Amino acid sequence: MAQKVFTTTKTPPPATAARRGPAVAVAPPLKGEGANWIPASAGMTTLEKLARMLRALIFASVEAGQSGHPGGSSSKVEQFLTMLLGGFVAFDPANPKNPGRDRVVWSSGHCTPLLYGGLAMLYEAMRREGRQFSKAAVGAVFPEDLASFRQTHGLPGHAESVYPLVDVSTASSGHGLSAAVGIAMAHKSSGLDTKIWVLMGDAETEEGISYEARNVAAASGLNNVIVSLDYNGFGIDGPITEAMVSSPGAQWSALGWNVLIADGHDFSALAAAYAKAQRADKPTVVVCRTIKGKHYGARENSHSSHGTPLPHDEYAAAVKKLGFDIKGEKGKAIADIEKIIDQLGEREADFISKALKKCAAKIKPEEELVKKMKTALPGRPFKGVLNVQRPKKLSPELVFAPGANVSGRKAAQAWCKWLMTQSAFVFAGAGDVSKSVLTAAAENVYGVIGPANPLGRGIRFGIAEANMGMVASALSQEILPGGIRPSCIFGTYSVFAPMMANSIRMSLIDRKINKDRRGFFVALASHDGPETGEDGPTHQGLYWMSLFDAYPGIKVYKPADANETIEMLFHALQIGEPIVLSLPRADWPVIDRACAPAASEANNGAYVFKDYTPSSPPHQSIWCGGEPPPSKGGGKTAAPQIRGGKRIVLAVCGGQLLQNTLAILPDLEKKKLNVKIIVVTAPELFEDLRARDPKKARAILSDEERADIITLHNGWPGFLRRFLLPENYAAREIGVADFLVSCKPADAYDIAELSPKDLIKKILKNVKDN
Numbered sequence: 001m002a003q004k005v006f007t008t009t010k011t012p013p014p015a016t017a018a019r020r021g022p023a024v025a026v027a028p029p030l031k032g033e034g035a036n037w038i039p040a041s042a043g044m045t046t047l048e049k050l051a052r053m054l055r056a057l058i059f060a061s062v063e064a065g066q067s068g069h070p071g072g073s074s075s076k077v078e079q080f081l082t083m084l085l086g087g088f089v090a091f092d093p094a095n096p097k098n099p100g101r102d103r104v105v106w107s108s109g110h111c112t113p114l115l116y117g118g119l120a121m122l123y124e125a126m127r128r129e130g131r132q133f134s135k136a137a138v139g140a141v142f143p144e145d146l147a148s149f150r151q152t153h154g155l156p157g158h159a160e161s162v163y164p165l166v167d168v169s170t171a172s173s174g175h176g177l178s179a180a181v182g183i184a185m186a187h188k189s190s191g192l193d194t195k196i197w198v199l200m201g202d203a204e205t206e207e208g209i210s211y212e213a214r215n216v217a218a219a220s221g222l223n224n225v226i227v228s229l230d231y232n233g234f235g236i237d238g239p240i241t242e243a244m245v246s247s248p249g250a251q252w253s254a255l256g257w258n259v260l261i262a263d264g265h266d267f268s269a270l271a272a273a274y275a276k277a278q279r280a281d282k283p284t285v286v287v288c289r290t291i292k293g294k295h296y297g298a299r300e301n302s303h304s305s306h307g308t309p310l311p312h313d314e315y316a317a318a319v320k321k322l323g324f325d326i327k328g329e330k331g332k333a334i335a336d337i338e339k340i341i342d343q344l345g346e347r348e349a350d351f352i353s354k355a356l357k358k359c360a361a362k363i364k365p366e367e368e369l370v371k372k373m374k375t376a377l378p379g380r381p382f383k384g385v386l387n388v389q390r391p392k393k394l395s396p397e398l399v400f401a402p403g404a405n406v407s408g409r410k411a412a413q414a415w416c417k418w419l420m421t422q423s424a425f426v427f428a429g430a431g432d433v434s435k436s437v438l439t440a441a442a443e444n445v446y447g448v449i450g451p452a453n454p455l456g457r458g459i460r461f462g463i464a465e466a467n468m469g470m471v472a473s474a475l476s477q478e479i480l481p482g483g484i485r486p487s488c489i490f491g492t493y494s495v496f497a498p499m500m501a502n503s504i505r506m507s508l509i510d511r512k513i514n515k516d517r518r519g520f521f522v523a524l525a526s527h528d529g530p531e532t533g534e535d536g537p538t539h540q541g542l543y544w545m546s547l548f549d550a551y552p553g554i555k556v557y558k559p560a561d562a563n564e565t566i567e568m569l570f571h572a573l574q575i576g577e578p579i580v581l582s583l584p585r586a587d588w589p590v591i592d593r594a595c596a597p598a599a600s601e602a603n604n605g606a607y608v609f610k611d612y613t614p615s616s617p618p619h620q621s622i623w624c625g626g627e628p629p630p631s632k633g634g635g636k637t638a639a640p641q642i643r644g645g646k647r648i649v650l651a652v653c654g655g656q657l658l659q660n661t662l663a664i665l666p667d668l669e670k671k672k673l674n675v676k677i678i679v680v681t682a683p684e685l686f687e688d689l690r691a692r693d694p695k696k697a698r699a700i701l702s703d704e705e706r707a708d709i710i711t712l713h714n715g716w717p718g719f720l721r722r723f724l725l726p727e728n729y730a731a732r733e734i735g736v737a738d739f740l741v742s743c744k745p746a747d748a749y750d751i752a753e754l755s756p757k758d759l760i761k762k763i764l765k766n767v768k769d770n
Contacts (some may be wrong), residue, residue, distance in 0.1 A: 087362070092359070126352075219256070366481045385485060429443060441459075562654065658677075
């Protein structure tokens with residue numbers, strides 16, 4: 001079959017054809033690739049039949065769910081089939097999470113009708129061949145499963161990483177490309193040749209995060225990223241030219257990418273483009289000119305095909321037009337699916353099976369890949385970050401003298417640099433503020449990643465917080481050959497931290513969905529509090545923590561001094577839970593632990609810094625930083641003896657605020673107030689302590705003391721609200737405390753345990769218990 005190389009498209013979307021950029025010719029593929037992947041015995045008719053079958057399964061799935069996204073799914077059919085059946089993607093369906101596989105990211109996470117329909121075809125072919133595998137173990141999808149699409153406890157509406165050919169859970173437009181960049185960075189900087197394939201829609205490029213991701217990918221020299229861009233010309237609301245006038249070719253090329261343009265419905269042209277993309281010296285985008293909603297009846301080539309199912313009769317007609325004589329009875333999509341898959345004949349199944357074996361043969365043994373990594377990283381500690389332990393005796397750079405003025409930023413800087421020397425898989429970067437957030441020292445250990453330094457560990461994110469959050473968190477959730485888990489430390493000013501929030505939320509959801517993606521990362525929220533006063537309210541970090549405090553799966557740590565910063569970082573590393581770390585701009589006195597609990601007590605989330613003053617024996621006053629004034633006897637100053645007096649509890653969060661509180665302590669005591677000071681370092685850690693060790697938690701703050709507590713925070717007052725509430729407040733809160741699962745709207749309140757029967761049960765239990 002003659003190879004077709006296109007410089008124009010045969011199927012331009014009419015709404016956007018006039019504004020298309022210049023076409024780019026596709027160079028001839030290497031021998032054995034491109035058009036040569038189509039066996040002469042199979043011919044184009046086999047591929048065309050599989051494409052028709054896959055579209056029919058897509059339409060039937062959407063009919064079954066009565067919702068979904070047929071438009072983009074249908075326009076990507078030939079791209080998906082070429083990647084897999086052309087043997088371009090290293091993938092073993094019998095071991096879909098093989099560490100040596102290529103990674104596949106569905107940046108168009110809504111195109112699950114294509115994903116599941118494609119998987120159903122692949123695994124049905126394997127089943128007919130008689131191959132033995134556990135459906136549950138591999139996460140296989142069979143044709144009969146398609147009837148559960150977007151049903152409660154069925155196939156979810158967006159791509160989730162527990163399924164084959166899905167390596168990141170995606171949904172938010174544009175974020176998948178950023179995740180792919182993080183994964184690509186983890187692999188290439190470890191000496192691996194892994195390809196990261198990204199299925200992406202053209203409307204996604206309207207998202208600012210996609211611009212940020214393309215910048216970083218090109219600047220970092222990530223030639224292992226291949227984006228298959230579905231250029232169908234439509235978003236949800238209408239033509240993309242109503243929001244973006246530049247052509248994809250010009251746009252991506254200007255950002256330093258290798259750009260190829262092909263007819264997205266021509267197998268030969270796609271194969272030639274993918275073959276060339278695999279050999280590129282830059283990240284590559286294959287701009288695939290397609291028809292949105294191809295063959296989807298009246299909605300073909302329109303934005304209305306994006307997420308709107310056809311009326312039933314039109315759906316049945318569309319499937320019949322594809323060549324499948326379905327009965328098309330309403331509410332019986334499973335019968336249609338069975339009829340469609342019946343046409344998967346021996347010839348087609350054999351073709352699929354042979355192609356999948358070719359994909360599996362591309363995977364190198366894990367032992368070989370580990371050896372390759374070790375060769376690429378000589379002299380570096382070859383272990384994952386979570387395998388690093390806190391030394392029994394800390395090295396001098398991690399210990400800070402009592403009374404010295406040291407900011408939390410400087411302590412975190414020392415810890416990050418130290419960690420970089422303990423594992424070959426630590427990465428660090430900042431949003432163009434590395435000299436303020438103080439990640440530069442860690443970045444400089446191995447240098448910044450780039451074309452001239454592909455094995456570096458510093459990342460130049462630029463002023464791009466959203467992309468930084470997604471790249472860094474996705475990198476940290478990746479598992480490299482040998483079970484190695486990399487990790488990233490990244491940061492910006494705390495006031496800008498909310499711009500990372502949705503990216504981090506997506507990673508937290510992935511972490512919830514897939515236990516294997518429970519990576520560890522540290523987001524640095526620097527310049528916290530009002531200390532950036534001269535920059536004005538635009539730079540004062542006061543309320544940022546509210547969003548992260550609400551998210552499940554991540555905690556905000558706010559240590560009171562440099563030594564607590566070190567201990568809390570080690571604690572987070574030990575439990576492997578991602579955190580957002582508050583760092584002050586100003587230098588604060590390091591607490592003298594001779595008259596205060598050990599810095600490690602900060603890991604409880606709160607600790608008693610100063611207890612009530614007893615009437616006897618004489619009680620030594622609390623001193624925090626600086627040289628304590630001498631007493632008449634030459635020793636440390638003794639505290640005034642207070643007999644009785646009103647007891648109050650001050651819960652203080654923030655190092656400078658603690659200093660200010662200590663400054664007024666003598667005045668409070670003169671007012672006959674017996675003051676107990678609790679330092680709060682992480683409200684959610686304290687909640688963990690209450691669940692784990694109630695006795696210890698009550699020794700820090702008893703239920704009776706909650707009536708007398710006053711909270712002090714150098715930011716959002718609500719951050720300490722848990723300390724003001726009754727001890728049993730959590731049992732009296734009814735709401736949604738964790739991420740839910742994909743379900744039908746009618747079942748959402750059952751899943752969230754907020755249905756009428758759940759509410760009455762919970763309310764009556766509260767009344768009884770309280």
